[in-house]
Amino acid sequence: MKCDPTLYRATPPSLAVKPRLIRHLFLPPLIIALTIGLGYLGFWISEHYGIRGLAENGERQLELHARAVESEISKYTYLPSLLELESSVSQLLDDPTPEHRKTVNEYLEGLNRRSLSRAIYVMDTTGRVMATSNWRDVDSYLGEDLSFRAYFQNAVRGQPGRFYGIGSTNGEPGYYLAHGLEQQGKIIGVAVVKVRLEAMEERWQRARLEAFVSDENGIIILSSDPARRLKSVRPLSDDTKERLARSLQYYWFPLNELIPLARERLTEGMEKLTFPANTEVAAEKQAISYLSQTRPLNDTPWNFTLLTPLEDLRRQSINQGILVAVAFALVAFLLIAWNERRKVIATRLAAREALQEANSQLERRITERTTDLRASNDRLKSQIRERRQAEETLRRAQDELVQAGKLAAIGQMSTSIAHELNQPLAALRTLSGNTVRFLERGQLDTASANLKTINELIDRMGRITASLRSFARRGDDKGRASLGKAVEAALQLLAGRLENQGVQVHAGFDDIQVQIDQTRLEQILVNLIGNALDAMQDRPEPRLWLEGQAQDGKYRLRVRDNGHGIDPETRKHLFEPFFTTKPGEQGLGLGLTLSASLAAAAGGHLDVEHPEGGGSTFVLSLPLVSPLSAEPL
C-alpha cells in the first residue's frame, strides 16, 4: 500500500490546534447538554405515554365507579314517586288528622328502614313536613317548613327535585330526591327521600381510590378525601356564594375553593392537577400530582371525578429519563473511546505504513547500492586482473631486461673475460709445449711442476666460467628468501675460516623475508663475508658485524668488518669485473660485480661505506616481502 506523503505534511500550527481546541472546549458541554436534554426527553415521553396508559385505565375505572354512583342514586329515583300510589299519603294530605299522620309516619318509617335511606318524608304544597320516617327522633322534620329548599320548589312545580344538601335540622349531608305527588292532575304535596351517599366514600377509601363527586354548583359533595369535601372545584362568584349561603344548601360551610398548585388541561375531561400534600401523606412530599378524569353522572347535574396519582408514574419516568441519559452518556463515552481508539489505530497504521515505506525505500537503496557495489567490484576485479596481467607482463619484461642486462654485462665483460681466459690459455700453450720438451729431456720433475701449474690454470678458468654461468643463468629474481637462513647458511659455509681467524660475529638483524632467490642471497652473503674475512686476515681481534633495519619497504643489511679497509684508488674500481687486489690466485675480481648485479636484478642494490674507525661496510638493500604481495590477489 502506497502512503500518500501529503497525509503527513505538517499542518500550520494555528490550523492544526484550532479544531482540537474547539472540540475539547465544546464537546464536554455539548455532551452534558445532550445528556440532560435526552434525559428530559426520555422523562417527557415516558410520562406522556404513561399518562396515556393511565388515562386508558382511568377511563375504565371512571366508567366503573361513575356507574356505581349512578346505580346508587338511581336506586332511589322512583322511591318518592311510589308514595303517589300510597292512599294513606294522599289521605293525609287531604285530611291531616293525627291518625292519618301516624299511619303515614309508621308507613314511611318502615319504608325507610327497608330502603336503607336516611329519611323519607311528605310535605304539603306549602312546604311543611306532614309526615316523616324519623317522626320518633328529637330532631324530626315533622312540622318543619322546608319550602325554601330548591328540591321542594322544583317538585311542587312538577319537576323532579334533585338536590344535595346538608340538613338544616341536624346538619347531616344527604341527597334529596323530591317528587310532586299528583292527584287528578294536581299536585297535592311533595314526597322526599333523603339518601345517604357516605357509604360510597367509605367504599372508595377501602379501594384506595381517590375520587370525588361535584354538584351543579361545582361543590364537592362526596370525596374519598374528607379534606376536599364541600370545597368548590371552580371559582365561585360572590353572588353565587351569597345565593348558596342563603339557600342553606351547604349549611354554614364556608365553601372554599379547592385550589390546585398546578393545573394542566390534557384533553376534554382530563387534567393534570397538583395538590398540596395533606397531612396524611408523608411529610417530605410537598405536592402530589394527579391525573384527573371527569365524567358527568347520568340523570344528575353532577360530575364524577377520578384522581389517579401520578407519583409512581413520575418516579418511573424520572428513572426512564435517568436511564436514557445514562445510556446516552455511555454511548457517547463509548463513541469517544472508539473514536480515540480509531485515531490511535489510524496513527499506528500510518506510522507502520511510513515505516514500511521507509523500509522498502531503504531496501531499494540497498539493492541499488549493492548493484553499484557489485558493478564496481566487478570493475575492480577486472582492473586487478588487468593489473596482474600488466604486472606479469612487466615482470616478464623485467626478467627479460635483467637477462638482457646480464647478457649485456657479460658482453661488456667479454673483453676482460677473453683477456682473463687468453692469459691462462697462452700460459697453458707455453707450459704444455715446455712440458713436452721437459718430458723428452727426461726432466720429469720440471714436467710434473708444469703439469701442476696447468691444472691450477684450468681450475682458475673453470671457476671463471662457473661464475659467469651461474650469473647468466635465468633464475627466479623475484623469489623469497629468509635473511636468517641465508646468513646461517653463509656462516656455516665459511665456518672453517671464521674459526681459524678467530672472528667475533655480531648479529643484529631481523629474520625477515626479502624478495630474492634464497641461493642468490646466500651467494651474495658468501661473497661479502668472504671479502670481509680476506680483509681481516692477520688483523688482531677480527670482528664482523651483521646489522639490519627496515626502511622504505626495503631491508638494509650492513656487513661491516674491522679489516684493512679500502684505499681511495681501489674504491674507484670496486664493482668492475675482474678487479681484485688479492694476490695470486686468491681473487677473481667477480664477487662484488656479480653480487651487485644479483641485488639489482632482485630490485635492490649494493653500496659500500667507509667507516671513519676503519674497516669497510657493504650495504645490501633488498625489497621486503610485504603482506600485500605475500597474499595472492
Ligand code: ADP
Ligand atoms: P676478489 O675478491 O676476487 O678480489 P671482489 O670483486 O670480490 O673480487 O673484490 C674486489 C676487490 O675489492 C678486492 O680485491 C679487494 O681489494 C676489495 N675488497 C672487497 N671487499 C673488501 C673488504 N671487505 N675490505 C677491503 N677490501 C675489499
